[in-house]
Amino acid sequence: MSSSDPMVIVGGGQCGARAAHALRENGWDGAITLLGDEGRLPYERPPLSKSLLLGQKTAAQCAIYDEAFYREQRIELRVDVPAAAIDCAQRKVVLASGEAISYHRLLIATGAEPRPFDVPGSTLPGVHALRAVPDAHAIAGELMQGRRIAVIGAGFIGLEIAAAAVTLGCEVTVLEAAPRALMRAVPEAVAACLIDCHRQRGVEVRFGIQVACLTGQAGVTGVQLADGSIVPCDAVVVGVGASPRIALAQAAGLDIDNGIAVDGKLRTSDRHIYAAGDVCSFPHPHTGQRIRLECWKNAEDQARAAARNMLGHLDIYSAVPWFWSDQYDMTIQIAGIPAYGTTTVVRETGVASRIFFMLDAGGTLVSASGVGRAGEIARDVRIAQSLIEQRACIDPALLADRDTKLRSLLVAEAQ
Numbered sequence: 001m002s003s004s005d006p007m008v009i010v011g012g013g014q015c016g017a018r019a020a021h022a023l024r025e026n027g028w029d030g031a032i033t034l035l036g037d038e039g040r041l042p043y044e045r046p047p048l049s050k051s052l053l054l055g056q057k058t059a060a061q062c063a064i065y066d067e068a069f070y071r072e073q074r075i076e077l078r079v080d081v082p083a084a085a086i087d088c089a090q091r092k093v094v095l096a097s098g099e100a101i102s103y104h105r106l107l108i109a110t111g112a113e114p115r116p117f118d119v120p121g122s123t124l125p126g127v128h129a130l131r132a133v134p135d136a137h138a139i140a141g142e143l144m145q146g147r148r149i150a151v152i153g154a155g156f157i158g159l160e161i162a163a164a165a166v167t168l169g170c171e172v173t174v175l176e177a178a179p180r181a182l183m184r185a186v187p188e189a190v191a192a193c194l195i196d197c198h199r200q201r202g203v204e205v206r207f208g209i210q211v212a213c214l215t216g217q218a219g220v221t222g223v224q225l226a227d228g229s230i231v232p233c234d235a236v237v238v239g240v241g242a243s244p245r246i247a248l249a250q251a252a253g254l255d256i257d258n259g260i261a262v263d264g265k266l267r268t269s270d271r272h273i274y275a276a277g278d279v280c281s282f283p284h285p286h287t288g289q290r291i292r293l294e295c296w297k298n299a300e301d302q303a304r305a306a307a308r309n310m311l312g313h314l315d316i317y318s319a320v321p322w323f324w325s326d327q328y329d330m331t332i333q334i335a336g337i338p339a340y341g342t343t344t345v346v347r348e349t350g351v352a353s354r355i356f357f358m359l360d361a362g363g364t365l366v367s368a369s370g371v372g373r374a375g376e377i378a379r380d381v382r383i384a385q386s387l388i389e390q391r392a393c394i395d396p397a398l399l400a401d402r403d404t405k406l407r408s409l410l411v412a413e414a415q
């Protein structure tokens with residue numbers, strides 16, 4: 001495929017950077033322009049709520065590629081001017097500076113942003129959300145010995161921040177509106193396991209909590225609950241979910257459905273424009289439903305798939321979702337989508353490590369959620385991922401029996 005116009009990628013994050021590289025790997029010899037708005041090299045976000053808060057990694061170490069890489073690959077990386085509009089008819093991206101860039105194919109990988117938390121006091125100094133490097137630096141600055149940190153939301157990011165904060169000697173309270181943590185993300189037993197672990201380390205976790213407002217004058221000093229009580233604090237971190245950054249796509253008239261709606265080949269409603277990563281929703285062949293994922297592996301895999309399809313391949317994106325979280329010395333790894341399961345089967349894989357399998361009503365394996373030491377769960381979750389891919393129907397007794405090697409089920413299924 002050849003064109004004098006470049007491949008343009010809007011969104012200089014995980015997915016955008018990987019897609020730019022994948023275009024080269026798959027033989028595109030023309031120009032590639034990668035547009036970002038964060039003023040820094042594209043980077044990985046998972047360390048922001050983990051090793052960066054703990055001082056084990058710097059922001060520079062989170063970069064996906066160094067500057068020389070973009071030069072060598074002839075990827076024009078521009079991270080200082082956001083894309084402001086897409087002119088689909090003219091096939092141009094218009095930057096906030098007014099400059100217009102023509103594209104041969106366009107990939108939108110604008111990611112997601114923290115969902116706003118609109119209660120009185122939410123703009124007080126000391127109230128933070130976490131998506132980008134400056135947020136992580138601001139939160140890291142709050143996590144000092146003896147400080148009282150209120151975390152609103154017991155999702156993965158909230159719980160990871162709670163883990164880092166208590167490890168650094170803070171007094172941590174997690175306030176969650178739902179009756180339990182990670183409502184749709186993991187089976188109840190996995191959430192219970194995690195919350196036990198937090199409580200053992202001294203984190204106070206409270207469920208069914210409605211926040212009325214944040215109190216304070218010059219800075220936040222408390223979280224006032226609907227019953228009038230106040231949780232005193234020195235800083236608040238809000239982790240109530242994220243929304244896809246769809247403004248550009250919406251203004252350009254692209255179809256939107258819980259993110260930019262793409263087809264199985266990651267094409268938007270405009271055949272020259274693709275979308276991938278946190279920003280898009282796509283039909284998943286396993287579930288038959290349109291889903292949107294916010295996870296590292298999906299951003300990686302969709303970047304490669306979108307790049308290939310921009311070059312004329314017709315790959316249907318069908319990867320089984322895979323997500324991980326690290327809290328304390330524990331890792332949580334999830335393959336598949338637990339919410340589609342109805343029956344839970346537990347396998348002990350180590351002294352403090354377990355995998356919770358979910359089967360749907362027909363007995364098909366739909367997810368595997370491992371909690372514990374990475375070395376005791378990672379391999380089995382990976383094999384389970386293949387079993388899910390094969391849509392294996394497995395006897396629950398075999399899944400529960402740690403002496404039955406998961407791999408043997410895979411082989412039997414494949415024959």
Ligand SMILES: Cc1cc2nc3c(=O)[nH]c(=O)nc-3n(C[C@H](O)[C@H](O)[C@H](O)COP(=O)(O)OP(=O)(O)OC[C@H]3O[C@@H](n4cnc5c(N)ncnc54)[C@H](O)[C@@H]3O)c2cc1C
Pocket residue numbers: 010011012013014015016035036037038044045046047048049081082083084109110111112130131132157245248276277278279293294295296297299322323324325326
């Ligand atoms: C704190 C944190 C911890 C995480 N931990 C984990 C984890 O442990 N495990 C896991 O699986 N996943 C984790 N994730 C999720 C994972 O990081 C995301 O799924 C991944 O970053 C998505 O990549 P993306 O490229 O789609 O979006 P992003 O990485 O958000 O990149 C999008 C980029 O586009 C830019 N952009 C937006 N609009 C414009 C515009 N108009 N012009 C130019 N640029 C624009 C944004 O500023 C951003 O740089 C975590 C996320 C966060 C925030």
